[in-house]
Amino acid sequence: MRSDLATSAAPLRGLGGPLRSSEPVRAGPAPSAAALLLEEAADLLVVHLDFRAALRTCERAWQGLDEEPAGACLEVKCSLCVVGIQALAEMDRWREVLSWVLQCYQVPEKLPPKVLELCVLLYSKMREPGAVLDTVCVWLQDADNQGLPEYRALAELHLQRVLLPLGCWSEAEELVAGSAAFSEERRLDALQAISTARQQQRHGQSGSEGTQKLNQEGSSSHKFLSLLTLLRQLWDSAVRHFFSLPFRRSLLAALLLCLLVVRFDPASPTSLPFLYKLAQIFHRIRKAVTSPLCRLPVHD
Template structure:
């Protein structure tokens, strides 16, 4: 907020006119007016934001005391509004913008009594900080108050509430109800607002469709990952079995191959004609086996 020069200058537009100490006053200035001028100087000239906020608090305390008979009520309301403007700016510059709404309501008690300028600054501040939901209930209460609906600023605040709060929050039904049911919008303004709501609704549907497609792709990706994991597991098992088989000695492997060949020759009747080499090999092993058995029978037996 300290680097936002445009926002810093905007709230101080209401501090000109009779609030400047260099201009002659038509009536003796009240203590609150002096404190308001001091707070504005601390904020703009000295950049003492904490001091400006403390001075606004002292001014509010002076306004809480019984007002002099010569002080008009309208002047007091204008001073209160200007004090709020300075206080909002000081809190924003100190990066304490989240305290703005509670600080303002502490002095005005109810949202319906907020001055239009103060409410406008709150909407701009919270929408700029991307937290329009914090101001939603306050603005709704202010717009629904019958006393505020006759103010000349009502239409501008309703449009600002539509653009900066309802549409960013996706409250499209509330926005449509506000546009159709309020006399604050002219015919052309109402058509523009309805177009904006229609566009926001289309974007919302597209976003929901994209979200569903992303979820579907995520599910498919999860299945693919599980399938790949299964394939990797099978591959590791195959590699393990193959490495174990290859780790056997050459003799054992050869013996296993010969035994397999003997089984094939033994149990396959067509093998003698189709596999002559294996048949001859089997005959050779059979002769060796008979010779070995015969030699064992010829050995003399000893007691």
């Protein structure tokens, strides 16, 4: 029996001898302070929806990361950045994400692939891919990052979400041609995508120019028609004024006055020719006033 106990306890001697019923079972290493703060920040973010408190907790956890082991520190730091990015986005402070992340990692080359991917997706979704252009370019050019398994996925994401929407055709072609992340088949597909996007942009620009030209022509035609309408209104107003009834009465009164003046001096040698010409003028004016054109209705 003793030999059996000794045999069964032999594997445990490396831990300080056989366990006694009064001794507690030894667990793994206790989580670090940064890991505890990470768990607290995730709880504030997901359960309590206290985004501001979650962000402050992430920033508190940064202060103790220097005292953590290197391997555990990198993993916790990356997770803290993921929680912080989500908290900033929920508070509609997404423009601060890139600068906030770079405060933790100091240089773009040290950003974890997961954090950089989240930044690209966020700024692309908010239609500001230019904010991460320089950061992603620096990260892709780093020799250490080119050996990472996530490098190809980030290069393709950078091409589709940043370079093509911004119209950076030469940079896109350089990335596809000079990067080992693209196989021959993927390189041909990427070059085809670049060519298609460039043609679409050209057609869009020509279409917008044509639309702008049509709008300008339409505006000129509208202005010309408006001018014609205004001239017609002015002409109708002038016709209505000159051929109005009070004007005709004044004209007739003036003619009668001239007849009376001439009649008071019948001995004048010029009275007869004057009366003849005056009668002709009166007949023409009367004919013009009573013509159908003068009786047309006027439309304002």
